[in-house]
Amino acid sequence: MTKKPDVVVVGGGFAGCEAAWAAANAGCEVLLYEMRPQVMTPAHQTDLLAELVCSNSFKSKNPDSPAGQLKEEMRALGSLMIPTAERNSVPGGEALSVDRVAFAKEMTEQIERHPRIKVVREEFTPQKFNPDTPTILATGPLTSPALSEWLKSLTGQEHLYFYDAVSPTVTADSINRDVVWEQSRYDKGDAAYLNCPMDKEQYERFVDALLAAEQVPLHDFEKPAYFEGCLPIEEIARRGRESLRFSNFKPVGLTDPRTGKRPYAVVQLRPENREKTLYSLVACQTRLKWGPQKEVLRLIPGLEEAEFVRLGVVHR
Secondary structure, eight states, X not given: OOSXXXXXXXXXXXXXXXXXXXXXXXXXXXXXXXXXXXXOOSSOOSSOTTOOOSOSEEEEOOTTSHHHHHHHHHHHTTXXXXXXXXXXXXXXXXXXXXXXXXXXXXXXXXHHTOTTEEEEOSOOOGGGOOTTSOEEEOOGGGOOHHHHHHHHHHHTXXXXXXXXXXXXXXXXXXXXXXXXXXXXXXXXXXXXXEEEEEOHHHXXXXXXXXXXXXXXXXXXXXXXOBOGXXXXXXXXXXXXXXXXXXXXXXXXXXXXXXXXXXXXXXXXXXXXXXXXOEEEETXXXXXXXXXXXXHHHTTSTTOTTOOEEEOOEEEO
């Protein structure tokens, strides 16, 4: 890009990439700011655009569902994300799940080689804002402190915050295949998930350990405001001992082939990559300290010898 940009996009996440792609394909010269790797966040691990920091699932592919309908609408509007996700998909039953690294790499490559998009790897500060140039702020919940304060001064409002969480990931070789089995809930789609069954005694022992385990403390001045759609499992358990098995660990639609029956509770594992060398613990986000976290999660049948390549964390 040699001339003044027609549009500035701040933030190279999903929304920022889609905005830059749409504007560029409409004929605009686009300047896309992404502060990583110059400035990292508590959740990102790479400098790739459109990095998935939480789940690797984009939810249902079924066009009759809201998530599926949104995908079809995005596709019709020329989305970059949806076809890229499909090319980098991993087995996920009815859900569109992706190899997070391969997906982000391809997203980055396509954005960086677009002739009308220039990616600037530096933090966008208020001093760089030009009121004469249309600017899209797509920095999301991990907005830098300086930009966050600027937005607060512009709006005259105290902005909100919440805590989001990330689930752990284990190596495939460390999973006990004599205990787990492959099946998607209600047998929809491919048999994408590994299922770790719990009987009542195992479930009760897990909940006891979970509630007793030491957590990473929050700052004294912060209230534990969590995103309800991604609650740490210990917070769900605190709301009632049975809560987990009616939510994150629900066994409905699953049959243990060893018994021919539905288990008392089930923890599901989803592939993280096409090679199926890594599996994430679905909906097992937590803010337990790492030592106690390993001990608690190894109480899950099939994960007694689990090797963790990423542990669960909570970020503001």
